[in-house]
Amino acid sequence: MTTETGKTATLAVEGQSFELPIYDGAVGPSVIDVRPLYKHTGHFTYDPGFTSTAACDSSITYIDGDKGELLYRGYPIDQLAEDSHFLEVCYLLLYGDLPNKELLEDFKSRVTNHTMLHEQMTNFYRGFRRDAHPMAIVTGVVGALSAFYHDSTDIRDPMQRQVASIRMIAKMPTIAAWAYKYSIGQPFVYPRNDLSYAANFMHMCFSVPTEDYKVDPIMAEAMDRIFTLHADHEQNASTSTVRLAGSSNANPFACIAAGVACLWGPAHGGANEAALNMLKEIGDVSRIPEYIARAKDKDDPFRLMGFGHRVYKSYDPRAKVMQQSAKEVLELVGVENDPILKVAQELEKIALEDEYFVKRNLYPNVDFYSGIVLSAMGFPTSMFTAIFALARTVGWIAQWKEMIEDPDQRIGRPRQLYTGEPMRDYVPVEKR
Ligand code: CMC
DSSP states (O other), X not given: OOEEEEEEEEEEETTEEEEEEEEEOSSSOOEEOOTTHHHHHSOOOOXXXXXXXXXXXXXXXXXXXXXXXXXXXXXEHHXXXXXXXXXXXXXXXXXXXXXXXXXXXXXXXXXXXXXXXXXXXXXXXXXXXXXXXXXXXXXXXXXXXXXXXXXXXOTTOHHHHHHHHHHHHHHHHHHHHHHHHHHTTOOOOOOOTTSOHHHHHHHHHHOXXXXXXXXXXXXXXXXXXXXXXXXXXXXOHHHHHHHHHHHTTOOHHHHHHHHHHHHTSTTTTTHHHHHHHHHHHHOSGGGHHHHHHHHHOTTSOOOOTTXXXXXXXXXXXXXXXXXXXXXXXXXXXXXXXXXXXXXXXXXXXXXXXXXXXXXXXXXXXXXXXXXXXXXXXXXXXXXXXXXXXXXXXXXXXXHHHHHHTOTTOOXXXXXXXXXXXXXXXXXXXXXX
């Protein structure tokens, strides 16, 4: 909720001055309302990377990048990762408060009753090339949900919005697991509703019809924690993509597919895959200085993947939790002495002491560790971003729902600073 403060900012434009209202949020920076600016001055504001622009108001997630604080509906991420579980966090993000026992049971049963995919979707999977990247498949299949579930695409109907939301949270593990199974040539494994959300996902990824597969409870807990840590992150690139797509009143499946596509990029969700590939490429502690030098070289596009964040200018609070998870999982699978882990630990140590990284507040982010954990669990790097997408789906949906339910919502339509040719007359081809 925004509060009118009575305060204003004065802007002087070409000799005239204008008063712009200032609003306070619950916590965090206040905003200057620039909406009347164009009407009164004929000028746009210019902020291409959205570094100083609040594109909406939201009551879902709060980040204090300087303190390294992340809150879902006011609850600190480390408490949720430690004491809650993913489905409870989904409820919290979607509905604003922690559920009581009955509400939680009801929510769990609604989710578990929607885990299956329409059987015809198996044919859809088979249309992909065998070696397709799982994110290519997930993007396509999530978009295709709108072709299979027509009864939940009317965004003006609250019940249909509800059903679409539950369907996506419930089906994402099946969609992602089947993308994996398809890419390795194994049969699809159907969901099991007697397992927890995380254990069911691991079951669909790792079990085969020929033998029994038991999900290790420590692994399932680590998986659940990864989901919780990635569930939402306020107005990041993929969430803003979902909001922008949704602002045109596109159906929810199409909007989430847009979010998945955006997440794929290595500067965003693709960083976990890129970080592990980088650690493998470095291969040995002795080669770290060479890579640190490359990261600092302005003529080299190389960046230390898994380092830096637009908002966090201190340690990413998710990375702290993930670091602990990495320890537990690696101990369990007995790879504490893994050379990749050694490279990761040493790289982190060197980067945290190096002036270049210190000066720019470049700390390890969640993706630096999540790749190590997922790899120890047995996932190939190509699945890392698909798992991120699975977890972030609830955040995208909560943000989309918040936007659709806002009576003041309008289509998102950024403006631009035009730098092309002014108007000129068309010249026929024979005269050019
Ligand atoms: N390695 C080396 N230098 C870096 C890095 C890095 N990973 N990240 C930023 N810098 C430098 C950058 O060159 C610039 O230096 P200078 O001021 O001398 O020009 C300065 O730090 C500021 O960087 P920026 O590009 O202006 O920062 P940004 O806020 O636009 O970018 C970022 C944020 C996450 C895209 C960037 O830090 C990055 O590319 N990191 C690697 C990719 C990564 O790990 N992404 C995952 C983000 S967390 C998960 C998620 O939310 O998706």
